[in-house]
Amino acid sequence: MSIRKQKLSSVFFKYGVFIGLVILCLVLTFITPNFLTAQNILNILRQVSIIGMLAVGMTFVIITGGIDLSVGSILALSAVVATSLAHPDTYPLIVPIVVGLLVGLGCGVINGVVVSRWKVAPFIVTLGMMTAARGLTMVYTNGRPVINLSDKYNFIGGGYVLDIPLPIIIFVGIALIGVFLLNFTKFGRHVYSIGGNESAARLSGVNVGWVQTGVFALSGLFAGLAGIVLSSRVMAGSPVLGQGYELDAIASVVIGGTSLMGGVGKIGGTVIGVLIIGVMNNGLDLMNVSSYYQQIIKGIIIILAVLLDKKKS
Amino acid sequence: MSIRKQKLSSVFFKYGVFIGLVILCLVLTFITPNFLTAQNILNILRQVSIIGMLAVGMTFVIITGGIDLSVGSILALSAVVATSLAHPDTYPLIVPIVVGLLVGLGCGVINGVVVSRWKVAPFIVTLGMMTAARGLTMVYTNGRPVINLSDKYNFIGGGYVLDIPLPIIIFVGIALIGVFLLNFTKFGRHVYSIGGNESAARLSGVNVGWVQTGVFALSGLFAGLAGIVLSSRVMAGSPVLGQGYELDAIASVVIGGTSLMGGVGKIGGTVIGVLIIGVMNNGLDLMNVSSYYQQIIKGIIIILAVLLDKKKS
Amino acid sequence: SGSQNSGSAASGETGGGSGSSDDQITIGVSYQNLQNEFIINIQDALQAKAKELGIKLIETDGQGKAENQISQIENFITQKVDAIILNPFDKNGSAPAVDKAVAANIPIIVLNAQVANMDKVTTYVGSDDHEAGKIEMQYIADLLGGKGNIVILHGPNGHSAEVARTEGNKEVLAKYPDIKILAEQTANWDRAQALSLMENWIQSDMHIDAVVAQNDEMALGAYKAVEAAKLQDKIKIIGIDAIPDALKAVEEGKLVATVYQDARGQGEKAVEMAVKAAKGEPTEKTVYIPFQLVTKDNLNQFK
Amino acid sequence: MDLATDDVLQMKNVRKEFPGVVALDNVSFEVRRGEVHGLMGENGAGKSTLMKVLAGIYQPDSGDILLRGEKVRFQSPRDSLQKGIAMIHQELNSVLDMTVAENIFLGRELTVPGTGIVKRRLLKEMTREILQQIRSDIDPNRKLRSLSVAEMQMVEIAKALSYQSDIIIMDEPTSAITDREVNILFGVIEELKASGKAIIYISHKMDELFRLTDRITVLRDGQYIATRDTSELTQRDLIQMMVGRDLTQIYPKEDIEIRDVLLEVKNLSRHNEFRNINLQVRGGEIVGIAGLMGAGRTELVESIFGARRADTGEIRVKGKPVTIRNPKDGIRNGIALVTEDRKLLGLNLKASVKDNIVIANLSAYTYLRQIINFKAEKAAADEKIEQMNVKTPSRNTIVGTLSGGNQQKVVLSNWMLTNPDVLILDEPTRGIDIGAKSEIYKMISRIAKEGRGIIMISSEMPELFGMCDRILVLYQGEITGEFSRAEFDQNQVMACASGFRKGEAVI
Ligand SMILES: Nc1ncnc2c1ncn2[C@@H]1O[C@H](COP(=O)(O)OP(=O)(O)OP(=O)(O)O)[C@@H](O)[C@H]1O
Ligand SMILES: Nc1ncnc2c1ncn2[C@@H]1O[C@H](COP(=O)(O)OP(=O)(O)OP(=O)(O)O)[C@@H](O)[C@H]1O
Ligand SMILES: [Mg+2]
Numbered sequence A, B: 001m002s003i004r005k006q007k008l009s010s011v012f013f014k015y016g017v018f019i020g021l022v023i024l025c026l027v028l029t030f031i032t033p034n035f036l037t038a039q040n041i042l043n044i045l046r047q048v049s050i051i052g053m054l055a056v057g058m059t060f061v062i063i064t065g066g067i068d069l070s071v072g073s074i075l076a077l078s079a080v081v082a083t084s085l086a087h088p089d090t091y092p093l094i095v096p097i098v099v100g101l102l103v104g105l106g107c108g109v110i111n112g113v114v115v116s117r118w119k120v121a122p123f124i125v126t127l128g129m130m131t132a133a134r135g136l137t138m139v140y141t142n143g144r145p146v147i148n149l150s151d152k153y154n155f156i157g158g159g160y161v162l163d164i165p166l167p168i169i170i171f172v173g174i175a176l177i178g179v180f181l182l183n184f185t186k187f188g189r190h191v192y193s194i195g196g197n198e199s200a201a202r203l204s205g206v207n208v209g210w211v212q213t214g215v216f217a218l219s220g221l222f223a224g225l226a227g228i229v230l231s232s233r234v235m236a237g238s239p240v241l242g243q244g245y246e247l248d249a250i251a252s253v254v255i256g257g258t259s260l261m262g263g264v265g266k267i268g269g270t271v272i273g274v275l276i277i278g279v280m281n282n283g284l285d286l287m288n289v290s291s292y293y294q295q296i297i298k299g300i301i302i303i304l305a306v307l308l309d310k311k312k313s
Numbered sequence C: 001s002g003s004q005n006s007g008s009a010a011s012g013e014t015g016g017g018s019g020s021s022d023d024q025i026t027i028g029v030s031y032q033n034l035q036n037e038f039i040i041n042i043q044d045a046l047q048a049k050a051k052e053l054g055i056k057l058i059e060t061d062g063q064g065k066a067e068n069q070i071s072q073i074e075n076f077i078t079q080k081v082d083a084i085i086l087n088p089f090d091k092n093g094s095a096p097a098v099d100k101a102v103a104a105n106i107p108i109i110v111l112n113a114q115v116a117n118m119d120k121v122t123t124y125v126g127s128d129d130h131e132a133g134k135i136e137m138q139y140i141a142d143l144l145g146g147k148g149n150i151v152i153l154h155g156p157n158g159h160s161a162e163v164a165r166t167e168g169n170k171e172v173l174a175k176y177p178d179i180k181i182l183a184e185q186t187a188n189w190d191r192a193q194a195l196s197l198m199e200n201w202i203q204s205d206m207h208i209d210a211v212v213a214q215n216d217e218m219a220l221g222a223y224k225a226v227e228a229a230k231l232q233d234k235i236k237i238i239g240i241d242a243i244p245d246a247l248k249a250v251e252e253g254k255l256v257a258t259v260y261q262d263a264r265g266q267g268e269k270a271v272e273m274a275v276k277a278a279k280g281e282p283t284e285k286t287v288y289i290p291f292q293l294v295t296k297d298n299l300n301q302f303k
Numbered sequence D: 001m002d003l004a005t006d007d008v009l010q011m012k013n014v015r016k017e018f019p020g021v022v023a024l025d026n027v028s029f030e031v032r033r034g035e036v037h038g039l040m041g042e043n044g045a046g047k048s049t050l051m052k053v054l055a056g057i058y059q060p061d062s063g064d065i066l067l068r069g070e071k072v073r074f075q076s077p078r079d080s081l082q083k084g085i086a087m088i089h090q091e092l093n094s095v096l097d098m099t100v101a102e103n104i105f106l107g108r109e110l111t112v113p114g115t116g117i118v119k120r121r122l123l124k125e126m127t128r129e130i131l132q133q134i135r136s137d138i139d140p141n142r143k144l145r146s147l148s149v150a151e152m153q154m155v156e157i158a159k160a161l162s163y164q165s166d167i168i169i170m171d172e173p174t175s176a177i178t179d180r181e182v183n184i185l186f187g188v189i190e191e192l193k194a195s196g197k198a199i200i201y202i203s204h205k206m207d208e209l210f211r212l213t214d215r216i217t218v219l220r221d222g223q224y225i226a227t228r229d230t231s232e233l234t235q236r237d238l239i240q241m242m243v244g245r246d247l248t249q250i251y252p253k254e255d256i257e258i259r260d261v262l263l264e265v266k267n268l269s270r271h272n273e274f275r276n277i278n279l280q281v282r283g284g285e286i287v288g289i290a291g292l293m294g295a296g297r298t299e300l301v302e303s304i305f306g307a308r309r310a311d312t313g314e315i316r317v318k319g320k321p322v323t324i325r326n327p328k329d330g331i332r333n334g335i336a337l338v339t340e341d342r343k344l345l346g347l348n349l350k351a352s353v354k355d356n357i358v359i360a361n362l363s364a365y366t367y368l369r370q371i372i373n374f375k376a377e378k379a380a381a382d383e384k385i386e387q388m389n390v391k392t393p394s395r396n397t398i399v400g401t402l403s404g405g406n407q408q409k410v411v412l413s414n415w416m417l418t419n420p421d422v423l424i425l426d427e428p429t430r431g432i433d434i435g436a437k438s439e440i441y442k443m444i445s446r447i448a449k450e451g452r453g454i455i456m457i458s459s460e461m462p463e464l465f466g467m468c469d470r471i472l473v474l475y476q477g478e479i480t481g482e483f484s485r486a487e488f489d490q491n492q493v494m495a496c497a498s499g500f501r502k503g504e505a506v507i
């Protein structure tokens, strides 16, 4: 009896956040008739795809024990640069995409190099980048959104492939790449080892500087991609895109069970974390809950999810 | 020769940030004729006083190894509650002040209790509080600023005592209280000991839970005070007050030499950090530098200041 | 103020399930940002009108992000609402939301601010921010006699109202070569930021004759700095929105004027148009509710 | 050239300075193929630093390293590993949330060529084989976190061996493993030696060095003193070389009058850790607790002090029953605990000597219980620094920069200031050199003489026999024997530590 009870509760805690997501979905299915429809599920997935891409990159950074506050700003910088090359009848589609990704990558590499060479705390480096990249975005656009984009460009965020919105496909692709890198490659191993015990990793010959640069580069690259998708979805490269997204991405990662102390975490958990926030936003909107109360609920859920997760160990 | 050189550079690094501030002021004095006037100095001090109060509380939290993202939202909640009790001919001035401070204190205590009892990472707890308190502020005011405040209330942020703006006097008072608590009391010693080695502190009989609760309570209390002063300065309890202030406060603390790892830091350093940001904003405004470039410069300065400080050790 | 009454949760009606099952008309509303007092005023008018007409409202808050508004329109489409009222945050960024509604054959009423693809919109109800920018600038230009130094306090860069109001400001200025802009910068609709910015500008030896603020909050912040420097007799300040605090300031002569935007009219008209459209009745393409200059002289009309 | 005596490694005139400390001052050092070379010296003598220079962790300020006659420069641990130098570090260096296999192959994961994909199954197999060599059957899939400290240490040893390096550095490898494992390790070392590899072995344990090494090099204060063949050395010579003076009597045990019972523990139990513990400590008495690693000794004393909470049982201080729920209660009731891991649990390494000395008793140096009385605080710290003979430049020196022995004296000072009736010492001399050890023993004796009661946990039998009036032996959380001074017998105590009851016939 007691053993079974213990087992049950241990299962609950092990998959706590996942079960939380399932319960949330069940409740919403009963309360709001429109929740469990194919259309709404696709809606939710499309809505979370942007934060999702940021969160996958963020997972790598957080597992190494770092944090990346600059993803929202990098997203915007990549978006405005990409869109400025995406007017109809100018360059082929590949140009804005590649340049946008390179901008994201570049910012990420700068973050990584400053963190790993100069040993400045990631919080500070990315706080500085967050401020500076937003400023650059403003300078680049003079504060005005970049508009008049080609249809091809707008297809990225607005199009469908086999009835599935393209952003969802991109997000799933990024998540799979994340899983692959983190769990199947040497790089992934090194990411865990640095977060678990940096000096042990160093002493084992892990090139800590490279790996750190790598995770920030990855986070920047995914932020660049998110910027392309988002600007295409809203069909404009607005310089205010992505403000505050870093906090949503971090919250998703942490809700998904990745520890801010580093060393542990999974992309799967992050995806669940992203979905919890997405489902919650969607459900509260469907139930017509005021945005003010939504904020209060969201704040409490962030803390509760982590609390639930802590009980696991 | 070489010894003297070493000494010079060690002096430079020891007082690096302070010297940075002095150089910044000298440069500005030459570039902009209006920088070094009594009026402008008072201006700068008044402008930094709000962030300054937050930063003093934040210093305590960061020295214990924590972080407080919720100060901006707590500031707003205290401000709207206080102003809602500060209409002319209703309650005596003491009522809004005390209630406002209690609101800040209460939020801080909640942060502290969740961190210390439930062992959730401060980043998460205060991220949750940041979101929830902003939501509460919106609910309380229904999204509208609280206006029509009594002259007495408006005196707090707008008045002068002996030709010195009251907010400056309050800030100086808070800084002195901070220095006293941190360097002259047992509580302060315990703050350092927790940040330096929490387990060792616990085993030495330090009541870690109390001290953690204490630092968050202090941070909340000072945020409440900042809310009163700011709402009084702008003569309205706007629910959007203080957005993003947490990052400015954290940046000031870190620029001032307090380590995000905990265990080391000084209120004096924080005050210098606050002044660097304030002087920089003021100077760039005086030179009419566009806010876009200001952001870029600010981002870079945050990183450089910390880099400079790192070289010290 | 300080009322605890929640805005939208208790929106109009409560009875019945959601969705389109009953014959009650359901309208989905996406506000640009419910942290903005003016938008909340529109919300109040909307809610009151909906209650009067027995309409069910589903209200959502874009929180200052165009992408949120697109998501919200997607949600409305899933919920099969009868009509949508969109109060767009971003002229371009919120435009795809209109496309989606049109594709789903749901009438869409755009409220208060414009979108890039206005031609697809069922009805536009609102005022032209461009117009507001012109009105305030023109008034200042007249007061200065076409000659003098001004500073401009912008809204958040890239925000649709900021973009349009700036265009309006500049359009008028083009006619007055003797009016010089000494400085312009964003204060993000924020009173405290405007106050600091203005304090710093006053320090820098500028001879400012007028402050053109793109909303009242910033105008009031600027006034605070001007008053502290005892320059209130020398510097004229104008804002936009006619929030209660600003009306009081106009009455006391602190602001020379503000520009009134009719939140109530806009909100009510939007609901009326949405109901018409939902019932399949023809609607006007544009319902234009003009801005009006508010000075001491015509103040009583607006209280 | 005879390869067997050829120097495989030469370090010449190596100098390494840290801010304020010259850790190595012109040190030269040679190692031959096929020898076990001991490295000795007091705490802070520079042994680890010298080895870290060799392992590429620190770059020397000056001096050369010649490997097989060829000059090398190591920029990082990776360089040195690639050149055939592996190191077992003094501190455990495992990634706790990774598996045994992942830890062992960290930094040199075998991958499918050109893809970066790790060959997981292969690595697990290889791990199993490597562990076999040290006769360990730890599951390669287990997370390091789930292992005991001894098992972790064995994984580290296995890892270092698996590099197949020519030179293997072992920095105090036996400080956390049990005798059985020590014997396995020594066997492996013999094999390695026979196959022509060079081992550099650092330890503070004399017997190990005499048993294992061919030659011994001694460092003192960052300076090279001498290298001798072990066979030519006596223990006394070695101590003389290390300390620079004669150390005749290490254990200053004195006859002290045993007074009233100060601490009494009755039937204390804590789930899965210890059961029905009864013990008494009297004034002036030193009670030892022996047992193997993992016997639950630390858990027991932590529960007495209040760092953990016992499930059932009673604690009496001076005859009065007391409730102890946290360290504060422990301190209030006159109990002090010097923890086994001073860096992790004992000290705030970022704070000054003074701050660390006064922290547990800070209230005594305050006005109104809050405002610090700086004068009183300084006086107290200075008095203890003097009394305990803490070697520190000043009371404001940051503790992290002191040597291990001096750090331990700071911890002791901190607890002595609380004026405890009962002082509990958990492995008080672990990792401390012989000179500092003897000083700490002197202090322990002096503390007992003041009429306080002492509980001392130690894994070193000679230390317990040298210092204690009574020894309790713990096996898997239960007391299996109690010995008075007259009954001390190495075999009997070992038998109890292995699970036999005292008196049960074991030869
Ligand atoms: N990273 C460092 N920064 C500053 N000082 C250091 C550092 N590492 C070692 N030292 C100092 O260098 C000296 C030599 O230290 P080292 O660790 O080599 O001694 P050791 O002989 O290994 O001692 P032990 O027996 O305690 O391990 C000591 O004074 C120590 O405090
Ligand atoms: N934090 C922990 N989590 C899981 N297991 C632990 C933890 N701490 C200790 N253990 C386990 O508890 C047992 C007792 O550990 P410990 O080494 O502290 O015993 P001990 O008798 O005090 O040994 P000694 O004092 O000789 O080191 C060991 O099996 C150890 O692996
Ligand atoms: Mg050492």
Ligand SMILES: [Mg+2]
Residues within 6 Å of the ligand: D294, D297, D298, D299, D340
């Ligand atoms: Mg132990």
